Amino acid sequence: MTINDVINTDQQIESESKREFRISVRSLWKVFGSEPDLVKEPEHILKSKSEIQDELGLVVALRDVDFDVYEGETFVVMGLSGSGKSTLVRCLIRLIEPSSGEIYVDDEDIINLNDKGLTTLRRKKTAMVFQHFGLLPNRTIIDNVAFGLEIQGVGEEERHNKAREMLELVGLTGWGNAFSYELSGGMQQRVGLARALAVDPEILLMDEPFSALDPLIRREMQSQLLELQSKLNKTIVFITHDLDEALILGERIAIMRDGEIVQIGSPQEIVDNPSDSYVEDFIKGISKTRVLGASTIMTPVLAVASEGQSPTEVLSMLEKADQDYAFVLNSSKNVLGVLDRNDMSTAVDNGETSIQTHIISDSPTYCIALENTTIDDLLPLSAVTDCPIAVLNEQSALIGVVTRTTLLSTLAENQSTSSNEN
Amino acid sequence: MDINQEGPSTKKITELVSIPLRVKQIVIVALLLYIGWDLSSQLGPEMPVMKYFFPKLYTWLFWIFVLGLAIDSIIRLKTSKSQLLAGAIFLVAVPLALSTEILPATFPVYAPGQDQHVIEGQRTQPVEYITIGSIRPGKTGNYIDASVLYLKRQFKSFFRAATNNLLKLMVPLKKGLEQMPMWLFTGVVALIAWRVSGYRVALISVVGLLFIAVFDLWIASMISITVVGTATFLSIALSIPAGILMSKSDRFESIMRPVLDLCQTMPSFVYLIPAIFFLGIGMVPAVMATIVYAIPPCIRLTNLGIRLVSPQLIETARAFGTTPWQLLIKVQLPLARPTIMAGVNQCVMMALAMVVLAALVGAGGLGADVYAGVQQLEFGRGLMGGIGIVILAIIIDRITQGFAKDPLADRNK
Numbered sequence: 001m002t003i004n005d006v007i008n009t010d011q012q013i014e015s016e017s018k019r020e021f022r023i024s025v026r027s028l029w030k031v032f033g034s035e036p037d038l039v040k041e042p043e044h045i046l047k048s049k050s051e052i053q054d055e056l057g058l059v060v061a062l063r064d065v066d067f068d069v070y071e072g073e074t075f076v077v078m079g080l081s082g083s084g085k086s087t088l089v090r091c092l093i094r095l096i097e098p099s100s101g102e103i104y105v106d107d108e109d110i111i112n113l114n115d116k117g118l119t120t121l122r123r124k125k126t127a128m129v130f131q132h133f134g135l136l137p138n139r140t141i142i143d144n145v146a147f148g149l150e151i152q153g154v155g156e157e158e159r160h161n162k163a164r165e166m167l168e169l170v171g172l173t174g175w176g177n178a179f180s181y182e183l184s185g186g187m188q189q190r191v192g193l194a195r196a197l198a199v200d201p202e203i204l205l206m207d208e209p210f211s212a213l214d215p216l217i218r219r220e221m222q223s224q225l226l227e228l229q230s231k232l233n234k235t236i237v238f239i240t241h242d243l244d245e246a247l248i249l250g251e252r253i254a255i256m257r258d259g260e261i262v263q264i265g266s267p268q269e270i271v272d273n274p275s276d277s278y279v280e281d282f283i284k285g286i287s288k289t290r291v292l293g294a295s296t297i298m299t300p301v302l303a304v305a306s307e308g309q310s311p312t313e314v315l316s317m318l319e320k321a322d323q324d325y326a327f328v329l330n331s332s333k334n335v336l337g338v339l340d341r342n343d344m345s346t347a348v349d350n351g352e353t354s355i356q357t358h359i360i361s362d363s364p365t366y367c368i369a370l371e372n373t374t375i376d377d378l379l380p381l382s383a384v385t386d387c388p389i390a391v392l393n394e395q396s397a398l399i400g401v402v403t404r405t406t407l408l409s410t411l412a413e414n415q416s417t418s419s420n421e422n
Numbered sequence: 423m424d425i426n427q428e429g430p431s432t433k434k435i436t437e438l439v440s441i442p443l444r445v446k447q448i449v450i451v452a453l454l455l456y457i458g459w460d461l462s463s464q465l466g467p468e469m470p471v472m473k474y475f476f477p478k479l480y481t482w483l484f485w486i487f488v489l490g491l492a493i494d495s496i497i498r499l500k501t502s503k504s505q506l507l508a509g510a511i512f513l514v515a516v517p518l519a520l521s522t523e524i525l526p527a528t529f530p531v532y533a534p535g536q537d538q539h540v541i542e543g544q545r546t547q548p549v550e551y552i553t554i555g556s557i558r559p560g561k562t563g564n565y566i567d568a569s570v571l572y573l574k575r576q577f578k579s580f581f582r583a584a585t586n587n588l589l590k591l592m593v594p595l596k597k598g599l600e601q602m603p604m605w606l607f608t609g610v611v612a613l614i615a616w617r618v619s620g621y622r623v624a625l626i627s628v629v630g631l632l633f634i635a636v637f638d639l640w641i642a643s644m645i646s647i648t649v650v651g652t653a654t655f656l657s658i659a660l661s662i663p664a665g666i667l668m669s670k671s672d673r674f675e676s677i678m679r680p681v682l683d684l685c686q687t688m689p690s691f692v693y694l695i696p697a698i699f700f701l702g703i704g705m706v707p708a709v710m711a712t713i714v715y716a717i718p719p720c721i722r723l724t725n726l727g728i729r730l731v732s733p734q735l736i737e738t739a740r741a742f743g744t745t746p747w748q749l750l751i752k753v754q755l756p757l758a759r760p761t762i763m764a765g766v767n768q769c770v771m772m773a774l775a776m777v778v779l780a781a782l783v784g785a786g787g788l789g790a791d792v793y794a795g796v797q798q799l800e801f802g803r804g805l806m807g808g809i810g811i812v813i814l815a816i817i818i819d820r821i822t823q824g825f826a827k828d829p830l831a832d833r834n835k
Binding site: 130 | 735737738739740742743744748753756757759
């Protein structure tokens with residue numbers, strides 16, 4: 001285990017204690033075939049998916065899957081086709097019966113739920129959006145959106161009002177009386193989303209909802225989802241085979257291969273620290289600068305001054321450290337601004353005793369970034385100033401700087417690795 | 423693991439038996455040469471003598487076909503053991519079948535009557551029956567007769583009640599249709615046709631009904647409509663639930679499938695016999711026989727329509743928490759509607775096809791005209807009755823097709 005891993009787990013433990021679980025999955029198995037338990041026999045358990053398929057005639061769709069989804073989180077499950085991700089999301093509400101394992105949604109044991117409980121779960125707590133849209137061709141759009149409510153037995157007027165509201169939310173006002181074939185793919189999927197949102201679910205399950213759409217519409221839908229999510233703050237389990245999509249939408253990403261979860265982590269962790277070659281292959285084509293935060297490339301601060309120091313002290317410190325700028329901190333370690341070396345030498349020449357008037361605390365010279373600001377976002381800042389960009393943590397304490405040199409070398413490195421791979 | 427071991431051996435046998443193309447060509451050429459030689463030897467002053475050449479050729483081809491079939495089915499057997507076993511049986515059975523001399527004299531090479539009729543060229547020889555112990559399979563018909571008679575005696579009151587109830591339903595309908603003014607009936611039919619299938623079908627209906635009225639077929643048509651209508655109504659009432667059950671249960675489907683095949687392939691005359699026997703003569707047995715004949719397509723298409731509903735849509739509905747009943751009512755049946763209505767359309771058309779047979783048991787109607795025409799060699803009368811049936815068929819078909827049309831197909835225009 002590397003130091004980074006230790007830090008990651010520490011961070012996880014910290015965040016787990018803060019946030020609430022919505023969904024917990026423990027050692028979930030799904031094996032298609034007549035004798036699913038055979039897979040777990042000691043002589044077979046180590047065999048790969050294809051070996052089991054050849055020797056036992058069983059298809060292992062999910063193998064010992066564990067994960068948690070927190071309240072209000074967008075949890076992305078990513079993998080190639082056939083990696084079991086769609087099976088996984090269907091197992092969560094038992095559209096496909098899992099072979100073994102435990103699933104808890106809000107501490108409710110889903111595996112042992114009876115039919116009635118399952119119906120209630122599907123009606124009230126969860127809603128699903130499908131890759132194939134699943135709109136009923138014989139119903140108008142508004143009746144499609146109101147389908148979930150109709151199933152719950154909500155009266156016609158009420159459910160139509162709600163459905164109209166939802167259509168407005170997804171930007172399809174006025175399409176209520178159309179039929180699904182009159183709509184484009186993107187619009188159909190918005191109807192699918194509206195239908196899912198109409199039942200006011202706490203958990204949204206999205207099974208490759210945007211995979212059937214063309215790239216432009218897909219991006220539009222992704223930003224619409226992000227926008228909606230910032231308003232509604234649902235717990236979302238999002239299935240995709242597209243890493244770009246996963247990185248845009250996911251707060252945490254689980255990567256699946258052959259029914260197993262290979263790695264779970266934030267987009268940054270996955271790009272920065274892939275657990276094995278499979279994940280590495282996945283992230284090859286991805287521009288790291290879009291995902292990695294400032295904290296991953298920052299360098300230690302070399303020149304720090306405190307409020308009460310004199311220009312002479314600062315100047316000598318700067319000369320010693322061979323820096324052009326010094327960051328000024330107050331007593332509680334918050335950054336007040338920067339001091340320019342030239343400015344300091346003039347101040348010394350003029351015999352000034354205080355640095356207060358020389359602190360530059362506004363752009364373009366002084367720029368700050370948060371630790372998770374992506375490298376791509378740092379670039380425009382770096383273009384306007386010579387001064388290193390200050391990287392602050394959540395408590396706005398200075399934790400490091402990003403110089404133009406570091407930024408350029410990171411970019412160059414990224415460029416060369418991606419061109420090598422191509 | 424077993425499969426792995428059997429793989430190579432299966433392959434070996436297949437390779438052994440698979441004939442190269444060259445050999446096949448040689449065989450075909452040889453066969454053609456033989457036929458040519460055979461033909462030329464038969465060509466005399468007269469034309470080739472059919473009875474010598476063709477039976478021989480057919481026998482040859484038949485044997486080749488049978489041998490090929492047997493070899494093919496042995497190759498397709500999965501395990502090498504069963505292939506060996508089948509091959510052994512084949513090797514023993516073929517010479518046995520070919521050499522009738524070793525067979526005991528009592529072995530039933532020919533069916534009763536076959537040997538005298540075909541082999542010795544005599545037709546009027548008395549037939550020696552096959553008996554197994556004291557049972558004679560050929561007499562099964564008699565046993566069935568006896569049990570039918572027993573059933574009839576046992577359930578006399580039930581059948582009488584059923585007949586009376588059905589008549590209570592049909593007689594008012596028949597009376598009503600007979601007494602309904604022609605213009606009213608025509609108007610109603612035209613209205614329905616217009617609402618369901620458009621003005622063109624309405625026009626056809628009006629013209630058709632006027633034709634029927636002008637050619638004195640009105641009352642007969644009304645009787646036929648009564649029989650067909652009642653039979654169709656009962657068929658639909660029975661077949662849609664049956665179709666739904668079949669779509670829900672694979673086992674029920676596998677039970678129903680042969681039953682429906684039987685209903686459809688059994689000559690429809692055969693239904694008439696028990697219908698008359700149990701229900702007497704008149705409209706009721708006609709309706710019963712018609713139901714048996716007309717119900718299979720409707721059941722089949724209901725089953726098919728529900729099974730063809732996209733599994734993705736069913737998954738979607740389930741994800742929203744539908745109960746099985748809601749799934750059926752709100753998703754499956756509406757989506758299967760076009761197919762089910764096509765089944766209803768088939769049901770009506772087949773019921774109409776039974777009109778002539780219904781006349782045989784005294785149901786009357788247009789079929790009676792046709793039947794009388796056959797009996798008394800009045801071609802004109804039979805033809806007019808037949809045209810009446812055709813007109814009814816066209817009207818009913820067009821109207822029910824309007825129901826069967828996919829509602830979405832309309833809106834696409």
